[in-house]
Amino acid sequence: MGSTGERETKRSDPCLVLKDLSIDFGGLRAVDGVNLTIEQGERRVLMGPNGAGKTTLFNLISGIYPPSRGRIFYFGKEISRYPTYRRAALGMARTYQVTNLFRCLTVAENILMACQALDRTKFVMFRTLSSCHGHMDRCNDVLKEFDLAEKRNELVKNLSHGDQRRIEVAMALTGKPRLLLLDEPAAGLSSSETQDLTVLLKKIDPAITIILIEHDMDVAFEFAERITILYQGQFLTEGTKEEIRNNATVQEIYLGAE
Amino acid sequence: MGDFLLVQTLNGLSFAALLFLLSSGLSLIYGVMKIVNIAHGSFFMVGTYVGLSVILKTNNFFLGALAGGLAVGVLGVIMERGFLRRFPLQPLPQMMITLGFALLFRDLSLLIWGGDPYILPCPEYLKGSVKIFHVVFPVYRIFVFCVATVVAVALWLFNEKTLVGAKLRAAVDDHEMAGGVGLNVPMISGCMFGLGAFLAGFGGVMGGPIFGVYPGLDFELLSLGFVVVIVGGRGSLLGSAVGSILVGLVDNFGKALIPELSYFTLFAPMALVVALKPTGLFGKE
Amino acid sequence: MKDRLTSTTKIIGLILAVLVLLVMPPFYTSYWVTLLTQMLIFAVLAMSLDILVGYTGLSSFGHAGFFGVAGYAVAILSTRYKMGFLFCFISGISLSVLISMIFGFLVAHATGVYFLIITLALGMVLWGLGFRWVTMTGGDNGISGIARPDIGLPIALTDPLTFYYVVLVFFLVALVMMAILVRSPFGHSLKGVRESESRMRVLGYHSWLHKYLAYVVSAAFAGFAGVFWAYFNGFISPFDMDLNASIEIVLMVILGGPGTLIGPALGAGIIIFLKNFISAYTQRWLLILGSIYILTILYAPQGLINFLKDWLKGRQNKACGKKSSDGKG
Numbered sequence: 001m002g003s004t005g006e007r008e009t010k011r012s013d014p015c016l017v018l019k020d021l022s023i024d025f026g027g028l029r030a031v032d033g034v035n036l037t038i039e040q041g042e043r044r045v046l047m048g049p050n051g052a053g054k055t056t057l058f059n060l061i062s063g064i065y066p067p068s069r070g071r072i073f074y075f076g077k078e079i080s081r082y083p084t085y086r087r088a089a090l091g092m093a094r095t096y097q098v099t100n101l102f103r104c105l106t107v108a109e110n111i112l113m114a115c116q117a118l119d120r121t122k123f124v125m126f127r128t129l130s131s132c133h134g135h136m137d138r139c140n141d142v143l144k145e146f147d148l149a150e151k152r153n154e155l156v157k158n159l160s161h162g163d164q165r166r167i168e169v170a171m172a173l174t175g176k177p178r179l180l181l182l183d184e185p186a187a188g189l190s191s192s193e194t195q196d197l198t199v200l201l202k203k204i205d206p207a208i209t210i211i212l213i214e215h216d217m218d219v220a221f222e223f224a225e226r227i228t229i230l231y232q233g234q235f236l237t238e239g240t241k242e243e244i245r246n247n248a249t250v251q252e253i254y255l256g257a258e
Numbered sequence: 259m260g261d262f263l264l265v266q267t268l269n270g271l272s273f274a275a276l277l278f279l280l281s282s283g284l285s286l287i288y289g290v291m292k293i294v295n296i297a298h299g300s301f302f303m304v305g306t307y308v309g310l311s312v313i314l315k316t317n318n319f320f321l322g323a324l325a326g327g328l329a330v331g332v333l334g335v336i337m338e339r340g341f342l343r344r345f346p347l348q349p350l351p352q353m354m355i356t357l358g359f360a361l362l363f364r365d366l367s368l369l370i371w372g373g374d375p376y377i378l379p380c381p382e383y384l385k386g387s388v389k390i391f392h393v394v395f396p397v398y399r400i401f402v403f404c405v406a407t408v409v410a411v412a413l414w415l416f417n418e419k420t421l422v423g424a425k426l427r428a429a430v431d432d433h434e435m436a437g438g439v440g441l442n443v444p445m446i447s448g449c450m451f452g453l454g455a456f457l458a459g460f461g462g463v464m465g466g467p468i469f470g471v472y473p474g475l476d477f478e479l480l481s482l483g484f485v486v487v488i489v490g491g492r493g494s495l496l497g498s499a500v501g502s503i504l505v506g507l508v509d510n511f512g513k514a515l516i517p518e519l520s521y522f523t524l525f526a527p528m529a530l531v532v533a534l535k536p537t538g539l540f541g542k543e
Numbered sequence: 544m545k546d547r548l549t550s551t552t553k554i555i556g557l558i559l560a561v562l563v564l565l566v567m568p569p570f571y572t573s574y575w576v577t578l579l580t581q582m583l584i585f586a587v588l589a590m591s592l593d594i595l596v597g598y599t600g601l602s603s604f605g606h607a608g609f610f611g612v613a614g615y616a617v618a619i620l621s622t623r624y625k626m627g628f629l630f631c632f633i634s635g636i637s638l639s640v641l642i643s644m645i646f647g648f649l650v651a652h653a654t655g656v657y658f659l660i661i662t663l664a665l666g667m668v669l670w671g672l673g674f675r676w677v678t679m680t681g682g683d684n685g686i687s688g689i690a691r692p693d694i695g696l697p698i699a700l701t702d703p704l705t706f707y708y709v710v711l712v713f714f715l716v717a718l719v720m721m722a723i724l725v726r727s728p729f730g731h732s733l734k735g736v737r738e739s740e741s742r743m744r745v746l747g748y749h750s751w752l753h754k755y756l757a758y759v760v761s762a763a764f765a766g767f768a769g770v771f772w773a774y775f776n777g778f779i780s781p782f783d784m785d786l787n788a789s790i791e792i793v794l795m796v797i798l799g800g801p802g803t804l805i806g807p808a809l810g811a812g813i814i815i816f817l818k819n820f821i822s823a824y825t826q827r828w829l830l831i832l833g834s835i836y837i838l839t840i841l842y843a844p845q846g847l848i849n850f851l852k853d854w855l856k857g858r859q860n861k862a863c864g865k866k867s868s869d870g871k872g
Contacts, residue, residue, distance in 0.1 A: 062745060064741070064745070083744070083749075084744040084745055085744045085745075085746075085747050085748055085749050085750075088744075088745060088746060088747030089747050094745055100739065100742050101742075102734075102735060102738040102739060102742070103738070104738060105734065105735075105738060109731070109734070112731060113731065113732070113735045113743075113746060114746055116728045116731065116732070117743075117746040117747040117748055118747045121728045122728050122729060122731075122732045122748065122753075123728070123729055123756070124727055124728045124729055125723075125724050125727050125729045125730070125760070126720075126723055126724070126727065127723070127727055127728075128723060128726040128727055129726060129727060129728050129730075129731050130726070132728060135728070171746075175746075175747065288656075292656065294656050294659055294660060296790075341837070341841075344841065349655065349656050350602065350655070350656070351840050351844055353602075353656065353659065354797065354836065354840045355836075355837055355840050355841075357790060357793075357794075357836060358833045358834070358836035358837035358840065359833065359837070360790075360833070361790075361829045361830070361832055361833030361836065362829075362830060362833035362834065362837075364829050364833075365827055365828075365829035365830040365833065366830065368826075368829075369826075369827070369830075477667075477785065477786040477787060480663075480786065481663060481664055481667035481786060484660045484663055484664050485664050487660065488660060488661060488664060517675060518675050518676045518677060518678065518679075519672070519675065519676060520671070520675055521667070521668055521670070521671020521672065521674070521675055522668060522671060522672055524668065524671075525665075525668045528664060529649055532649045532661065533648070533649065536652060536653070536657075
């Protein structure tokens with residue numbers, strides 16, 4: 001799956017390696033010298049109190065901000081300076097903490113936007129989209145898989161928050177990504193909706209690497225294989241569920257700060 | 259050769275002076291309120307027409323200049339308070355409304371003053387020429403340049419050194435915060451718009467004896483004003499000043515050297531700036 | 544049942560259009576035939592701008608520039624070099640495309656209001672060329688004497704009715720092409736860019752490139768209209784491409800309803816009609832246009848077609864007696 005002419009991804013390459021990654025905003029260093037290694041297929045949860053820099057780190061990984069310092073390696077390839085759309089083409093997908101869908105378009109139109117995103121067909125001007133069976137079929141499959149088929153012609157802005165969160169995840173998975181960045185997917189959901197979401201997340205293809213930012217402790221601990229804690233933009237500690245649960249410093253900053 | 263350069267530079271600078279009076283208001287309105295005021299050139303034109311009428315009646319040039327500025331300033335405030343405030347923070351509909359008004363002003367001017375071009379009479383004591391290094395140059399043009407410089411300094415002082423200026427800068431940077439801190443942002447916006455309009459109208463009368471007034475002046479100058487804002491950067495007084503000088507000089511030398519492609523010669527600096535620093539030379543993000 | 548009212552309206556509209564545009568023209572006076580021809584030409588122009596404004600969300604205030612440039616190409620090639628229709632047609636559109644490809648590098652990274660200002664300035668640059676490059680363009684006198692071309696039909700195109708039907712054919716071709724374009728994958732991506740450029744980039748779209756292409760394609764169709772305008776009017780001048788002209792096209796799109804294609808076409812028809820009709824009674828055309836503009840923004844900011852759609856939706860919900868399940872559109 002690596003691009004032609006460049007270094008092929010080895011089985012052993014970690015999915016994502018961050019080396020001394022930092023970003024400054026004016027005087028503020030929002031992310032400070034973060035080192036992180038995430039293996040292929042891993043389920044990593046990123047935690048930390050508000051302002052720890054988790055979403056900023058996501059923005060760095062997905063290419064929305066260029067780093068002030070440090071490097072990013074994706075399946076062995078350095079992508080530190082790649083623009084966002086190029087990283088998407090390499091199989092990076094992401095959801096947002098605040099729902100970021102195309103609100104004035106229908107559910108189907110949103111999914112279709114994701115269907116054609118990584119294809120050259122997005123430049124085709126002389127055929128209607130409905131005649132592109134590949135995309136239409138993929139869209140129908142995604143809609144069915146995420147239980148959205150009946151709502152396909154509804155405008156996104158008219159749907160419930162829970163439905164919208166589900167569409168966010170659906171869109172991210174439409175392009176069959178290799179790395180999925182989920183930014184607080186359970187934000188604003190009721191407990192039953194959260195349970196449905198957790199079931200959904202656990203069903204995701206184990207070959208896909210997932211990094212999850214989550215505040216909800218239950219979701220985080222249910223889902224994680226390893227947990228990384230950020231604090232004030234810096235890497236604090238990392239470990240398995242048990243290690244983190246028993247870590248005194250983590251308890252203090254988390255429970256104390258919240 | 260030296261004489262030619264000198265004359266053209268002086269011409270360019272006096273044109274730059276008028277451009278500054280026009281574009282400082284435009285840039286301010288764009289920078290503060292994020293509104294593209296399509297009627298700004300119309301303010302310039304209507305101000306000149308009003309000034310013309312007043313001068314013809316009273317024989318007093320400065321009364322005319324003041325009247326032109328005030329009349330247009332009032333129009334600006336009415337436009338802002340009555341119509342633009344209906345679409346707070348929506349630049350596109352606001353721009354459309356200024357567009358509609360531009361058309362109205364255009365037609366009303368035609369109705370009131372007719373389609374003939376006019377040159378405004380120059381005040382007696384400013385007529386005549388003066389000698390600068392072998393070159394004869396009209397006094398009035400120098401006067402216009404001085405007036406524009408005074409206005410520029412006054413605006414700068416006002417902006418940087420006074421409390422009102424500080425309030426303004428706060429309103430520019432962050433509407434919501436400014437409102438939250440107790441600043442009357444709508445009133446500030448209204449006054450801003452009125453001030454910008456005043457400058458344009460005043461500038462129009464100033465330019466009247468040199469360039470005159472005619473139907474079509476509104477959009478011609480609007481475009482030049484936008485080129486200045488693009489080159490100089492929006493919301494920046496220094497940008498307006500530098501941009502005006504650049505555009506004034508380029509336009510003038512272009513007209514003198516290659517008259518057929520003169521509008522096109524504006525294209526070069528504009529393209530350069532857009533390519534290298536899209537927010538303009540002194541523009542903020 | 545839900546969409547019955549809308550589709551009935553659509554069918555009625557279609558039948559009316561076929562009647563008015565296709566069947567009835569031989570019975571009109573030549574004044575109306577000529578007016579209708581002008582409406583069709585400007586409908587293409589308005590639709591071309593809709594691709595940018597309505598579908599990509601970019602307000603261009605220099606669009607008349609591409610219209611005029613193609614017209615001038617036709618004027619110069621046909622009057623001075625006696626070139627035929629096909630050559631002029633291709634040259635006109637090519638010139639618009641070429642210029643838009645150059646300008647595109649300056650505008651495609653811009654959005655919103657900044658895009659507006661740059662396109663305005665660029666449009667005036669083109670106007671300036673038309674106005675001042677007197678040796679090439681005739682300055683503000685323009686170029687006159689553009690004869691209707693001979694395209695091999697038994698009746699000469701100087702006959703208004705024949706010329707009308709030729710323009711109608713080309714109008715339909717342009718309409719179909721643009722209709723497919725906005726429903727194509729590319730058109731779909733434009734809608735996404737309009738809604739949220741940053742989201743599109745994260746999905747994998749090179750948004751700059753899409754905007755650039757939209758700009759060029761809309762310029763091509765503007766040139767298309769410009770070619771026929773030159774032949775129709777027999778005369779081209781800088782006034783066909785100044786800021787006033789660009790503003791009128793924007794008004795056509797806003798009045799009709801951006802993002803609908805049919806709306807702007809209708810808007811063009813209305814404005815052309817009013818312009819010609821009102822000018823017969825009063826000089827105050829601009830006053831009326833400006834007032835219409837302001838009223839539209841104040842009371843029907845989404846344009847006539849969308850206003851109609853919303854009104855129909857309201858009507859059918861009342862008729863069906865159910866509460867609208869999807870709130871306000």
